[in-house]
Amino acid sequence: MEFRDNKAIYLQIADYVCEHILLGKWKADEKVPSVRELAVEMEVNPNTVMRTYELLQNKNIINNKRGIGFFVDENATEHVKTYRKIQFIDDELPVVFRNIYLLNIGFDELEAKYKTFVKENFNA
Amino acid sequence: MNYTLVYYLTNTVGMIKINNLNFGYSKQKPLFKNMSMQLSNGHIYGLLGKNGAGKSSLLKNLAGLVYAQSGTLEVMGFNPTKRQPALLEQICFIPEEFYLPSVKIDAYVKANAPFYKNFNHGYLFELLKEFDIPANNKLIDMSYGQKKKFIIAFGLATEAKLVIMDEPTNGLDIPSKAQFRKIMASALTDDRCIIISTHQVRDLDNLIDTVIMLDENDVALKASVEEITNKLTFKKVKELDESIIYAEASLSGYNAVMPNYHNEDSKLDMELLFNAILAEKIKFKPLFN
Numbered sequence: 001m002e003f004r005d006n007k008a009i010y011l012q013i014a015d016y017v018c019e020h021i022l023l024g025k026w027k028a029d030e031k032v033p034s035v036r037e038l039a040v041e042m043e044v045n046p047n048t049v050m051r052t053y054e055l056l057q058n059k060n061i062i063n064n065k066r067g068i069g070f071f072v073d074e075n076a077t078e079h080v081k082t083y084r085k086i087q088f089i090d091d092e093l094p095v096v097f098r099n100i101y102l103l104n105i106g107f108d109e110l111e112a113k114y115k116t117f118v119k120e121n122f123n124a
Numbered sequence: 125m126n127y128t129l130v131y132y133l134t135n136t137v138g139m140i141k142i143n144n145l146n147f148g149y150s151k152q153k154p155l156f157k158n159m160s161m162q163l164s165n166g167h168i169y170g171l172l173g174k175n176g177a178g179k180s181s182l183l184k185n186l187a188g189l190v191y192a193q194s195g196t197l198e199v200m201g202f203n204p205t206k207r208q209p210a211l212l213e214q215i216c217f218i219p220e221e222f223y224l225p226s227v228k229i230d231a232y233v234k235a236n237a238p239f240y241k242n243f244n245h246g247y248l249f250e251l252l253k254e255f256d257i258p259a260n261n262k263l264i265d266m267s268y269g270q271k272k273k274f275i276i277a278f279g280l281a282t283e284a285k286l287v288i289m290d291e292p293t294n295g296l297d298i299p300s301k302a303q304f305r306k307i308m309a310s311a312l313t314d315d316r317c318i319i320i321s322t323h324q325v326r327d328l329d330n331l332i333d334t335v336i337m338l339d340e341n342d343v344a345l346k347a348s349v350e351e352i353t354n355k356l357t358f359k360k361v362k363e364l365d366e367s368i369i370y371a372e373a374s375l376s377g378y379n380a381v382m383p384n385y386h387n388e389d390s391k392l393d394m395e396l397l398f399n400a401i402l403a404e405k406i407k408f409k410p411l412f413n
Contacts, residue, residue, distance in 0.1 A: 006360070008353060008389040009330055036310055043305035044330040045168055046312050051350070 009044060010051040016042075017056060018080045021072060028074045032062055035070075059083045138162045138198075139286065139317045140186060145195035147178075147185060155181055157341040158195070165285065166314045170332030171321035172398055177338040179321040180220065183288050186319070187217045199286060213240045216284035220291045224263040224271055232263060233278070240282040248281035254303055269295045276304070280311055287311070287318040293327040301327050325394040335394065337401055344401055347412055349392050355411050357384045358393045369407050370400035383411070 003012050020026045032038075035053060039046040053070055056062045060079045062070045073079060100110070140163040148154035155178045163169060173179045184190045185197055188204030188211075197204060202211040225232065229252070237243040252259065255273040263271060272295045279287065293301050308331050312318055319336075322328050335352065337345040361368070362377040371380040379393065381400045401408055 003330070003391070005393075006391060008391050011389055012391075039309040039312075040306045042330075043302060043309060045333045046309060047167070047333045048330070048349075 010048050010055065013038070013042060013044070013049060013052040014055055017052065018061065018084060021061065021076050021080050026072050028072050028076055030072050032070045032072060139165045139200055141198040143196045145185070145192050145197055147181065147190070147192040154341060159342055161336070161343050161346055163317055163319070165317045167334050168308065168312055168318040168320065168332050169334045169336050170325070170328060171319055171336050171338070172325065173338035174402070179338060180290050182338065183217070183290055183319065183321060186286070187215055187288060214285045216279035216282050216287045218275055218279050218289040218292055220294065222275055224275070226262055226264040228262055229259055229274070236278070240284065242283035244281050244283050248277055251277035251280060251307065254307065255300065269297055269300060272296060273300060280307065285316055287316060289320045291322055292320060293322065293324050305331055325398070329392070329394045335397070337398065339402065339405070344405060345408065345412060352397065353384070353390055353392050355384055357382050357388045358390045358396060370404050372396065372399065
């Protein structure tokens with residue numbers, strides 16, 4: 001995985017896990033890769049992945065079944081959305097807003113672009 | 125198993141204890157002055173420092189290859205200068221410069237593996253395959269990178285609890301560096317302590333969980349990545365202001381280090397931290413005490 005410059009690695013790995021859950025690649029009640037497996041795949045320190053898993057446990061996105069491993073929570077999708085929404089509004093939206101303001105982009109134009117984007121990417 | 129060893133492997137405190145260590149190659153020029161530090165198992169330590177700061181010398185002290193003038197150094201409860209087999213079989217030392225004899229891999233393994241009680245032949249075979257090392261060549265005829273990969277594979281196959289690597293990625297090609305990172309990520313277990321000295325921080329920065337930086341005869345910084353990013357923010361800024369401790373100009377502004385006033389979770393930029401500490405040592409001291 002290519003890591004970006006600005007965000008802590010353990011959070012970028014959390015995003016990766018959340019993405020897999022949202023896209024349905026990892027389903028509710030299924031086992032997620034072990035700390036070691038994910039660390040090897042990402043080429044990072046296992047302690048970093050452990051920190052990611054602790055965060056995701058706190059957000060009720062995954063849970064730890066003692067002795068067996070980590071599993072996707074049955075309501076994980078919902079919890080991922082809550083977690084990601086807060087992150088998006090706090091971290092990413094201000095940057096988008098700043099550009100909308102500076103470049104003087106109208107909301108109508110934005111809405112049209114948004115609809116095309118959804119259609120092209122998610123076929124919805 | 126030796127009782128002392130069992131004790132130190134089952135306790136996660138102080139696998140390595142260094143107390144008031146004084147070391148130098150001559151009395152007039154000390155390299156370490158009253159250095160103290162403790163390292164535990166379950167971590168990959170990144171040892172950083174300028175050329176000549178003493179990275180390799182510290183590693184050699186840990187492996188009992190050089191002797192300090194005064195102070196104490198304990199590794200898993202042993203004094204490494206005594207070079208007891210019970211300790212040496214638990215140390216894997218990958219030096220920066222090494223010599224390999226004119227024999228094939230199996231002859232080398234046959235001669236050297238018996239020194240390590242837990243040597244894992246299956247694991248060695250797996251690692252050699254992963255590193256793509258031809259089994260039938262003589263070690264001496266291999267390229268530098270292949271030799272290096274061989275000693276890394278052999279070293280890890282010893283299953284030693286203390287893994288010391290001096291510039292392990294020097295000489296590795298691009299795919300081998302990625303393989304190395306994967307191998308090290310899987311090699312870190314709770315009972316192992318891994319210390320890697322490096323100038324190539326970009327090769328290894330996501331593998332390291334604790335930074336040790338040597339400067340001016342002592343440990344200038346020893347802190348986990350989490351601790352560092354709790355206290356400091358690393359980010360790109362357009363303009364400089366007083367809150368910034370250290371900054372370097374980049375294409376789109378500055379890469380800056382500043383106190384983490386807003387509880388941001390930024391990504392540690394190890395090169396920037398390294399230069400920042402060399403330039404502004406006094407400003408960082410109070411943050412990490």
